[in-house]
Amino acid sequence: MSILSIGVSGLNAAQAGISTTSHNISNVNTPGYSRQQTVQTTNTPLFSGGGYFGQGVNVASVQRAYDSFLVAQTREAQTQSTQLDGLSAQLKNIDNLMADPSAGVSPMLDNLFSAFNTVSASPSDPASRQGLISAAQTLASGFSNLSSQLASFGDQANASVTQAVSTMNTDSAQLAQLNQQITVATAGGQQPNDLLDQRDALLQDMSKQARISVVNSPDGSVNVFLGNGQPLVLGSQQNQLTAGPDPSDPSQTIVGITSGGKFQAFNSADVTGGAIGAAFAFRQTLQQTQNGLGRIAASLAQSINAQQEVGQDLNGNPGTDFFSAAGPQVLGSTNNTGSATVGASVSNYAALTASDYKLAYDGTNYTVTRLSDNTQQSFASMPQTVDGVTISLSGTPAAGDSFLIEPTRNAASTFKSLLTDPNQVAAAFPVRAGSGTSNGGTGAAQVTAVTPPANANVSQPVNIVFTGPNTFNITGTGTGNPTGLTYTPGMTISYNGWTATLSGAPASGDSFNVGPNTGGSGDNSNIKALANLQLAKTMGGGTASFSDAYATMVSNVGNQTAAAISGASAQQTVLTNATSAQQSLSGVSLDEEAANLLKYQQAYQAASKVISTADTMFQSILQVISAG
């Protein structure tokens, strides 16, 4: 009797083994699946006088090959890897945009200045002037094209945050449900392996969206938190995330929750990892690039306008603005409670940086933070000038109010070429020098520079009269009429915004006059001054030309992209290693399962043999009885 039941127990155990093996083989490609195995134990032995007789086998449980440490490690590696992959993929967009050496802003700048130069060779030629107008328009459309592409990358980053939040919500809803099922299933004392695997797969998927922390509860459920302890799932209860506008800059989508119908944003710095972390990290480079491009556009417009305005166009009028570009943008936080409005204007273009600034008021002091490196300056009052930007404030701020100041964000996207008439190019100076007709000496006077800002007296007639070979007097409006000045050949004199060079050997009684450049259509002085801006160090506090600044921006993007790519590839290795370690333990090996199949098959055949033996024995006894 007991032989039969022992055989049956073996048969059952082998069948359970085959069943589990089949389950493993079937799920060889199921993501997150952990291979399972039956745990067999011997039945309680039966005591007889001759000792303890074994009573066969029973299947105590089905266990999955699982190590919570390895799974957590894989999850962390995954969240970092997704962030770096996403970051490098998005940065490659900017990188590729800057890649073409013949189509970027740099050759357009070169073309603009070449066009200035062409006008300087023949200042009254309408064709070269038209060429300049066209080069200026090409540059303007280059700036706006580049900035609209950058803006579209920003939109993509916003969309990827929204997408990630929606995936996160779907996952956390499923997870809350699974938690409930698992709690119920665990109450029976056995682990619901497949449900647990499904939950791990969900957690893995969530960690692709953002870094989460997972805490196990005694009832078998897990609690999931985002960032700085914001609960996503507590047992069977799910908290919905919301993607919404950043209160300090509504154009940026960030993560928060909706509570009482109002969007409550999380601190962006607290949400890291995954697709959301990638979008947040990408934005920093994107904004730096937008600001960097804007800084070049703003400085270019300002420098060229300033020189153009002191010049004289072909119609004899003072030059008008060549380009326009939007000034600084100030955004008050939507959480502000005070009545203050903040204005910002650029007072020193050379000092501009590519950073944004945050102005915060704590009830007593104003703190201006440069966001690129978090350098802070504290002021008791406004207005103040920081890095060339003058920040003014009107109204009354409340403690805790903050404002975001973007000095150059929109300069490139709004950059426009204003001149349409080739005659409006101010190629000439409004003033020129001449020699008296009866001059006996070999002296000559030449106006060599007219420098911004425009001077109202610039074209006023000024006379330079030599009272001896080495002394001269100056008369004219705005000069102060100095007398007895000492002459040295090659000296320069500056009045009314112009600078003139006196050279040669004037004789006593010789005179030179500086006056309006009427009909000076062949004068290329101002267009040369404009062309010289190409190499002038007008940016970065007088250390960089426009193209230097652009080259720095390109290498900055290149460096950050290269760092993200190599970071992503290193992190890929970490993820591969963590996955391998986890798969090494939990993954299904078909070879192993084949062997198990054989093993359980043989056990099953052997157990069948035991039953058949027991049957034979029983038949023997029956025959004896029936024979008797």
Add this chain to the structure above:
Amino acid sequence: MRISTSMIFDLGSGSMSDAQAALFKTQEQMSSNRRMLSPSDDPAAASTALKVSQGIAVTKQQQDNQSAATNTLSQAESALGSTSDLLQSATQLLLSGQNATMSQGDRNAIVAQLQGMQQQLLTLANSRDGAGGYLFAGYSENTQPFTQGTGAVTYNGDDGVRSLEVAPGRNMDVSSGGADTFMRIKNGNGVFATGAGSANTGGGTIDSGSVSNPAALTGHAYQLNFSVSGGNTTYDVVDTTTGTSVSTNNAFTPGASINLAGQQFTISGAPAAGDSFTVSPSSNQSVFQMLADGIAALSNGSLSSSVRTSQVNAAVANMYQAQDKISLARAGLGSNMNEVTTLTSISASAVTSQKTRLGDLTDLDYAAATTQLSEQQTALQAAQQTFGKVTKTNLFSYLA
């Protein structure tokens, strides 16, 4: 280590896609001849390449300026060359008209020739460049610089000098106003001018003289008044600037040089009593006026032969001054043209070396890339073959 089936597949497909990505990148590099496909491939070189490209653009601008400068300079040079030839012919004609044996009719023929030259001179001074601008108008290149008024030519241009950057930091003057070349020419010998009184009756003529002692120059105007008594010719010297007498009753020897306040000149022939000669500091005159004065001397039939000779002498001296002035201007243009020629070859080699540098930064080393390509091909094939082999060895394939 336990190897699960998924690890074999993941590893195999991962290494194949890595090898394929590397191969693809090399292919892209080779088909575009670019070492850097995007700045991230070599950020430092990408930024340097932008600067080198700008350097090439700037050098090209300077090359453009060099050819523009050569163009303008050679046009001005050619115009001044013709002017110089013209003035030389005019001077020869003036001298030939001085010949005392000539009739007024002969002189009138010369005058007619000279008047033609006067027109030609005006045309040359109003030369235009290829784009229609006047070459010698200064900044006012669209205003005709020299116009013939009643009796005199006026200058309507200015003294603006146009320069172009033909090399880094080298601004070369390529065109300037015509006032200095055509209008502000010192008359006489460049320091002082001599003249004979228009009412002179004697046969005395004065040459243009020269400076004998620069330190003794006073800058004053003088007049020599002749008197003849008893066959003795003497002269008094008066400083007309101050109105004071300098010396009286100086003995006169025809053809002997007279020294006066550092100025040396010769009066030949026999001045009559009451004749006078003037020696005054040079003043500025236009080349047009100088030629007109010479023509006036030849065409005025009522002048005595000696007065005409003195006036023609003065006009010829003036013409030499004008020629000097134009030669000086041509020399300036010529030396600038020479400089541009030198700069042109420097710029050409600068562009070549900058392009080489840009090529080093951005272009692909094909030899290295080809080697890399075959390495990567091998790696991909190896990955594919191992994958094929490893996935084939499965226990199930041995079970019946």
